[in-house]
Amino acid sequence: MRILSPVEVMSRFGKALADPTRAAVLLQLQQGPAVPSELADRIGVSRQTLSNHLACLRDCGLVVGVPAGRNVRYELSDPKLTHALEDLLGTILTVESVCQCRTPECAAADRTDDATTQEIPA
Template sequence: MQLSARREAPAFPSDLADALGVSRKVMSNQLACLRGCGLVEAVPEGRRTSYRLADPHLAPALSELLRVVLLVDPDCCAGEECGCS
């Protein structure tokens, strides 16, 4: 998730897309959604735009969320009806 990737430093959408193995269009759409929610902000840098967390309090909160361990029932998402992937 690119939001957790923004904990460390701002990044350009193309770099995030490459790091996460998604298309630039997918990354752009996700960043637009996060920006619309007020979680990230766009920072113009010449002809490019980088993205960073909108509030510095988000970084430690995201770190804490990443420590949460979820228990997933393997039978809850099996078969062709599964929408998890």
């Protein structure tokens, strides 16, 4: 096992958070451990879809599977991730609520986000 560089850590976070389903999984696990069937039901995706996203999150090092009888219970890989997610979410909400950026790049991103935004359960 090797220690990741800060750039590698940020890249893995970016990959994990780039997909709304993975972001929803992280937010659910922020509340506490859960088995895949519970997560799939809460987020509203198939178990196969969830399985693919859990594999990605495991590969990114953000979640771990812990055997629980015949099931595997998933949880955040480090308790500090709970606080990191809270801080990140708070920062995004703060920035988004006061952002007045109207550059062509931001305007294009806003149009894309509006077309693809979905409600993510907390």
